Amino acid sequence: MATAKDRAVLQTIFNPNTPFGNVLELAEEEAVAQVQGEDGTLTSELLEQVKDLELQGVLAAESGDVNTALEKLSQAIQLLPERASCYNNRAQALRLKGDVAGALQDLDTALHLSRGTGPVACQCFMQRGLVNLLQGHEEEARHDFEQAASLGSTFARRQLVLMNPYSALCNRMLLEMMRKLQNPDIQGNS
Template sequence: MATAHDQAVLQAIFNPNTPFGDMPDLYQEEDLTDDDSAFDPSLVSQVKQLELQGVSAAEAGDVKTALLCFDQAVKLLPERPSAYNNRAQTRRLQGDTAGAILDLERAIALSGGAGRTACQALVQRGLLFRLGNQAEEARKDFTRAAELGSKFAQQQAVMLNPYAALCNRMLSEVICKLRNPDVSEME
């Protein structure tokens, strides 16, 4: 029986252009945390509650309420990166890519490029860069997030590596020919 990793490798070989998100346990990030010890614990508690409300509102499709919750969280603790990261997602849902990138950059800067929020912000910004056809910027963000432990980011960085894509395509063709030796090259 194939492991989840084996299945992911086969998926990448036979379908090199498909997303890697169909293997849920494969992309568990390391147990990253953010250090909130510099903040007043009661404020952190309030901000976390606002963020939970914002996430719930966004999941329910109430983007306006979600944005208000994240704005309040940012106002309460403007030096804590998590609310910026969450607000970026909400802005993206509204179609405000530029605003989302600004929030992600702020989250990355405030986190010092370390911890859970930095990892998530780098992945999100990488995805936005990728959607904007900025492959090199996306690859850099995915590489940094992979260094923080994101398996998803690691796979994205590999996919954006032109040599890896070429190798995957060539290997896929070889395996396809081995599986179907009777199919002519002209087809």
Template sequence: MATSKDRAVLQAILNPSAPFGDILGFAEEEEAAAVQGEEGAFTSELLEQVKELELQGVLAAESGDVNRALEKFSQAIQLLPERASCYNNRAQAFRLKGDVAGALQDLDTALHLSRGTGHVACQCFVQRGLLSLLQGHKDKARLDFEQAAGLGSAFARHQLVLMNPYSALCNQMLSEVMRKLQNPDIQGSN
């Protein structure tokens, strides 16, 4: 059976442009240690139960059952409210359901719990940046993508490049040159 790290590596290879492909699953132990260090009052069995609920939520969301996903993530939060990834996952489900306010609230909670560091925070900054872009708040999106890029997200770095008008113009010119080099017959057109 593949581990979460194996799945994250495959995700990064098979879908490198995915917003979370470069960071999924790599810091479960890091986050568990951080949560345990803060709380210290839960058992490894409780953590495993919460991780199982999160997995069930992810599978439900992937199958299109967003309500069930929200239910599973909420159950995980009830059991272990200090676990930032539960809020991050539920934020994704809220976003899928079209509840931007709920998603943003959970992302803020996850960022608070993670202290804005680590892989969960990186995912939160990417999600919040994407939501800001969808709402037309480019400055807010840029700030979140900068935070995520600083935490190691290649997707966020790519988004920052795309948001830079000079970079976009250079990319457009380079694409045109490459197109003409690959198809010399169309050089005369335009």
């Protein structure tokens, strides 16, 4: 059976341009998560139930069943509203459904709950950066990608390079030079 780290490595290998390939699952954070039962004791059953609902939601979203994903993730949030990753995952499902405002609200909640640190915050910053970029809010996107890069995201670092106008100009010039080297007979000012 593959571990979370194994799956993250495979995700990075097979999908190097996805933003989440370099973020490991939250196994270590979950091990220290404190979920209080009615009597004030830790209840791992509740955490396992929430993790299961969250996984069901993620799998439903990946298979294209966004309504089921939203239902499962909302149930997980109802059971454990302090779990930042549930909000991050629901934000993705909301975005897939076209509810960008709802997605941004969930991302903000997840960032608040995670205090802007750790793997969940890294994913949130990347996801919010992508949403901002798609909406044409480049400065906000740049800020989010900078935050994600500071938390270790290689995807965010690549996005920052792509957003740099000097980098884009250099890439175009290099591409043009390579075309001319490969096809010296072609003249033109592309």
